[in-house]
Amino acid sequence: MDPTARRRRTVLIAATAVGLILLLLIGVGVYGLTRGPQTTEPARPDGPTATNPAHVPAEPEAVVTLGGSEKFAGAVAEALFTWDTTSGYGPADYAQMLADVTADTEADAAASDVRSYLPTQEAWTQLRTHQTRQWLTIDTIEIPAAWEDAVVQAAPGQIPDGAVAYTITGTRHRTGYWGTDPVTTTHPVAFTVFLTCTPERTSAPAPAAPITETCAVLRLSQLDNPLR
Template sequence: MDPAAPDDRRRRRVLIAATAAGLALLILVGVGIYGLVRGPAAPTDPRPPSERPSTTAPPVTPDSTPGNELEPLRQNLGPEAFARAVATALFTWDTTAGHTPSDYAQVLADAAHGSEADAFVGDVRAYLPTTETWAQLRQYATRQFLTIDEMFVPEGWETAVDQAAPGQIPAGAIAYTIEGTRHRDGTWGTTPVEASRPVAFTVFLVCTPPTPGRGAASGSCEVLRLSELDNPLR
């Protein structure tokens, strides 16, 4: 896919900065054609209080090695592979790598569909730690990643497509519900610690078909929205 126009990227970066300063997340019931329910709870540590690290641990200095840049999302992978890439980017971060939650959000925002970009950024921020939580997690060199167990087009999406009025759903739109496990690891003092929990969510995207004779790589995808975490479309 051709790089976004400078004005588009500048607008998205301004949007990320504004969101990082504090976005008032509203509970949206039945957003457009997607029927999403937004308003997830703030990220929490899955371990019981007795097993959580003490906040008195010595701070960890982030790695600010030059050239340690986040890779952009490839948007010419095809619908299923692109949805998998979005899910991986959404859950993969490292507090010691010299990046902020806004940096990770920016990677996803750069692959957003124009008409839903503002709302999608709000979806992304709900999945990432707040600035305050990030600072706490960084004390323990916390990293996070996702393993995907199952990925499928939900029946609810197929029903929505069947019942939609002509032109109501964008051409090339599709939804994938993803079920997997969120993993976190870090260091408590000198002791390695880790925690994991199951997660489920839905990625809504829109893709243009490949150009005949140019192969699958000529098509491209953009993200429309994300469902609330653990409240996927079934």
Template sequence: MKTPADSRARRRLITLIATGTALLVLVAFGVYGLLTGPAKPSSQPSPPASSATESDTPGATRAPSPPTAPVVRGSRDPQTFAGNVALALFTWDTTTGLMPLDYTSALLDVGDPTGQEQAGLAADIATYMPTRDAWIDLRQYATTQTLTIDSIQIPSSWNEAVDQAHPGQLPEGAAAYTIHGTRQRDGIWNGAPTSAKREVAFTVFIACPPEETCHLLRLSRLDNPLD
């Protein structure tokens, strides 16, 4: 015969078993959680921010590089240097962001190191370059200019000038080269490529002292070279 005490003990045992079972379930889920990590949310999380810079991302738009200032290639050979000057004088591109002054500065950089001819040389170059306003107009048509050199020769009149010059009147290693060539301008007109060619002639006055790189002295007027 079961006593009231036995009934209370049985109920306590059932309670303990139930409580123990619940604890085991919680512990089991706790261990499972440690193994699998937190539950995944129902919606996909946003991808983590990439540490790569914009320039490292495929397809990303890179910032445009600054325009490169032109350079006149130096040389100790008079004829080679005269040709380099001619190409620098006639080669420009209005679409790069450079202005006529940038091309003028490149030529002045190889000018007379004493500075005596710099002002005159700057005035000479200005007659070959478009003005700033003309440059801005040409930029609308993506205008570029190049030169094809046909001949480089020492004019016969230069030899006479050297013979008649007083001592010290000409710098050491002075020389003159008359250049004949074809100037070509290319651009876009009404959406279509267009080009125009023109024959040009001019004289480059330079000085090439012994064991030194040549430098530019002056330029003749366009189409009025020494013969």
């Protein structure tokens, strides 16, 4: 992308970020960002005890920003929910993977969003005594009707080019030990990822695509309070 055009795009995103957030907060009305309750111990099993499968500790992994907006939204979702207290890393290390793919103009706000999805350091310390780990299986990734309505109603320039929202539904899995007994719990989750993707021309030779999209996170909805 031409450097001048890139600077114009950056200015546009910075100038319209407030408008975007206000649109989502006021116009749509369900873009909650309050901090949710933190779990300080692994949930006791509701039914028969399940065996914790052998696994390799899930280390923080970089989020791939290429491949299109829907694929990126899925990668963000998995990064939000995949962590392992036996890996030797902490919640800040997993959060950093998402900070690395967040738009600069929304860095502070998005960091707060991410923290609301992860255990606090105090909770992490307690969860580590139970060898707790977590991951997500995704059921659906869809652009919600509320976002499409917001785009139609927005004034010209109010939403940055390439901005889109995906509402994701799935199941959060958590395993660990309660005393000496291995346990597994599951919980349905739903949330919305707000992101932006910028097309860029590549210098890779054919048959590689001459244009690729690089995506970045704008904001996250409150867990279980997504756009519909």
